[in-house]
Amino acid sequence: MNVTTVDVTTTETTTDVRLTSTHPSPQLQQPHRSMRRRRYLENAAAAVLAAVIIVWTMLPIYNMVMIALKDSGDVFTEHIFPVRPSLDSFGVVLTEGHWYLQNFWRQFGNSIYVSVTTTILTLLLGTLASFSIGRMRIRHGWVVSNTALLTYVIPASFLAIPFYRIMQDYGLSNNPWSVIAAFVMFATPYAIIVFQEYGRSIPIELDESARLDGASPPQLYLRIYLPLMAPALVAIGTYAFLLSWNEYLYQFLLLSSDQSMTVPVALARFLNSDVAPWNYMMATAIIYALPPVALYYAFRGRMRAGLTMGGVKG
Amino acid sequence: MNNVSAIEIGHPASRQASRWRFWRGELRGSEYTWALAFIVPYIAVFLVFVAYPVVYGLWMGSEVSLYNQLLADPIYQDTVVNTLLYLGLAVNVKMVLALLLSGFFMRPGRWMQALLMIYVLPWAIPGLCGFISIHWMLNGEWGFLNNLLWTLFHIEGAYWLNDRWLALGSGILSHIWKNLPFWTVILLAGRMAIPLDIRDTAKVDGATGVRSFVHITFPLLANLYLTCTLLSTIFTLGDFNTVFFVTGGGPANLTHVLATLGIRNAFDIAQPRLGVAAVMSALPLMIPLVIILMRRLRTAEVQL
Numbered sequence: 001m002n003v004t005t006v007d008v009t010t011t012e013t014t015t016d017v018r019l020t021s022t023h024p025s026p027q028l029q030q031p032h033r034s035m036r037r038r039r040y041l042e043n044a045a046a047a048v049l050a051a052v053i054i055v056w057t058m059l060p061i062y063n064m065v066m067i068a069l070k071d072s073g074d075v076f077t078e079h080i081f082p083v084r085p086s087l088d089s090f091g092v093v094l095t096e097g098h099w100y101l102q103n104f105w106r107q108f109g110n111s112i113y114v115s116v117t118t119t120i121l122t123l124l125l126g127t128l129a130s131f132s133i134g135r136m137r138i139r140h141g142w143v144v145s146n147t148a149l150l151t152y153v154i155p156a157s158f159l160a161i162p163f164y165r166i167m168q169d170y171g172l173s174n175n176p177w178s179v180i181a182a183f184v185m186f187a188t189p190y191a192i193i194v195f196q197e198y199g200r201s202i203p204i205e206l207d208e209s210a211r212l213d214g215a216s217p218p219q220l221y222l223r224i225y226l227p228l229m230a231p232a233l234v235a236i237g238t239y240a241f242l243l244s245w246n247e248y249l250y251q252f253l254l255l256s257s258d259q260s261m262t263v264p265v266a267l268a269r270f271l272n273s274d275v276a277p278w279n280y281m282m283a284t285a286i287i288y289a290l291p292p293v294a295l296y297y298a299f300r301g302r303m304r305a306g307l308t309m310g311g312v313k314g
Numbered sequence: 315m316n317n318v319s320a321i322e323i324g325h326p327a328s329r330q331a332s333r334w335r336f337w338r339g340e341l342r343g344s345e346y347t348w349a350l351a352f353i354v355p356y357i358a359v360f361l362v363f364v365a366y367p368v369v370y371g372l373w374m375g376s377e378v379s380l381y382n383q384l385l386a387d388p389i390y391q392d393t394v395v396n397t398l399l400y401l402g403l404a405v406n407v408k409m410v411l412a413l414l415l416s417g418f419f420m421r422p423g424r425w426m427q428a429l430l431m432i433y434v435l436p437w438a439i440p441g442l443c444g445f446i447s448i449h450w451m452l453n454g455e456w457g458f459l460n461n462l463l464w465t466l467f468h469i470e471g472a473y474w475l476n477d478r479w480l481a482l483g484s485g486i487l488s489h490i491w492k493n494l495p496f497w498t499v500i501l502l503a504g505r506m507a508i509p510l511d512i513r514d515t516a517k518v519d520g521a522t523g524v525r526s527f528v529h530i531t532f533p534l535l536a537n538l539y540l541t542c543t544l545l546s547t548i549f550t551l552g553d554f555n556t557v558f559f560v561t562g563g564g565p566a567n568l569t570h571v572l573a574t575l576g577i578r579n580a581f582d583i584a585q586p587r588l589g590v591a592a593v594m595s596a597l598p599l600m601i602p603l604v605i606i607l608m609r610r611l612r613t614a615e616v617q618l
Contacts, residue, residue: 049418057491061436061439064447067458125359146608150608154552155551158371158576160554163367246440285446288443292439
């Protein structure tokens with residue numbers, strides 16, 4: 001910060017000198033000078049704000065990484081950095097070297113299976129329904145879109161208890177399909193809303209002329225609708241994958257056996273013990289966080305503003 | 315079908331046709347069958363996995379005695395206070411900060427882009443990871459926060475999660491930490507959608523800083539801001555992970571919110587009906603919110 005202040009004063013004095021020597025009318029230059037000073041102050045304030053934002057954002061993330069890099073003896077100490085940083089904790093997780101992590105790879109596979117299946121089903125159900133409503137204009141399609149909107153605003157955690165009871169009745173406890181069903185239900189409404197909105201940008205005349213050429217609805221769906229919807233499919237696919245990968249409550253309630261559970265459930269199980277091996281837990285958390293972070297940054301641009309609603313157009 | 319009106323009796327043929335049009339619209343023959351076949355999978359799955367659980371839940375929580383039992387429960391009373399505080403503080407602080415910070419991120423330059431990439435990290439990582447890290451960070455004995463305070467300033471930190479108000483505050487701040495980036499990005503997109511010529515005209519007219527915000531930016535963003543605030547209220551009401559992992563409802567069940575109390579009643583003390591009742595007691599707040607939101611969202615635009 002000191003550097004910036006020094007900078008301000010030096011530039012100002014030089015400007016001053018130049019002004020008095022070359023320009024006879026200082027009044028004319030006054031706004032220019034105050035604007036410069038203003039810009040420096042603004043930049044300094046922006047730098048301070050940026051520093052505050054970085055500290056605020058990174059504090060819990062630094063804590064996570066730091067503990068993962070500590071060895072077991074160093075976790076319960078007052079050090080604010082790892083004394084002997086090592087990647088051993090990650091090794092333990094990857095080789096399933098702790099009894100909490102016995103089935104880590106199987107659970108990782110379960111997470112991938114649940115998320116990929118949810119993504120595919122969400123895209124399938126979402127595109128089919130929005131094709132029928134938006135492109136074929138089925139009568140009373142608006143009822144379905146409104147119901148989808150309603151489902152979107154109901155918090156998932158509020159439905160957890162009856163959903164759990166029903167899954168027990170269906171005999172689907174410890175079955176990955178129970179959570180897949182839940183996630184598809186929570187992702188599809190948003191998919192339908194976005195698909196319909198995006199579909200409006202595709203001229204309906206395309207469908208009409210293809211129909212005149214004798215194309216059947218499935219051909220329209222496969223040859224015209226899906227290819228033109230590709231950007232929306234990527235955005236919603238990412239959304240559905242992240243939703244199911246990151247969700248905790250339903251997976252915790254519905255998948256309790258060691259073989260069927262997914263990574264978040266296994267991760268939270270560390271908390272059951274009073275002296276949790278925090279370094280292994282944080283290492284697991286980091287490995288678990290890597291796929292969604294990579295996916296998020298890869299498709300951030302396409303997902304951005306997926307939810308920008310309301311008339312900012314004035 | 316005894317109550318057929320005179321008009322309908324007078325025009326039996328057109329009644330047939332209009333009923334046909336009522337169900338099929340403009341679609342003919344096999345096209346209608348296809349349209350139906352495309353939408354039926356979603357409707358079927360919706361009925362089995364959404365409509366049925368909703369009805370089942372309403373039935374589970376339909377006994378009046380459950381609510382008497384709830385109201386007499388001191389844990390429930392605390393939970394209602396917590397939930398209201400949580401909604402009032404977390405939602406509004408988060409949205410005001412998001413509105414202001416979205417203006418900050420409008421600044422041009424590569425540095426701002428880099429900062430934005432760091433800033434969205436809490437949103438990008440799974441909530442669970444961030445919250446267990448915060449939970450351990452706030453540990454009174456060996457937590458990173460207290461170690462940091464001691465090392466840098468020689469201040470003895472508090473036992474953050476052992477006091478009701480400190481723990482509740484920690485939960486609220488954790489919720490803001492996680493969700494602030496999301497709403498900032500949404501409002502940033504809203505600001506970007508304001509046509510450049512409006513902003514330029516304002517600048518030429520000498521409107522900068524606060525004046526530009528009050529007279530130009532905010533009136534254009536107000537609609538979006540209100541919709542986002544309502545949506546965020548509902549999402550925050552349903553937020554289970556933050557409280558569950560940061561405070562666990564503790565100390566002594568003093569920091570529950572309705573979402574975590576429902577699960578606690580249903581699974582920790584094995585009274586599922588009481589759990590459903592706890593959640594359903596949020597309906598007087600939820601129903602008006604949902605109705606207003608449905609109206610706003612239906613006319614709104616979703617941009618990709």
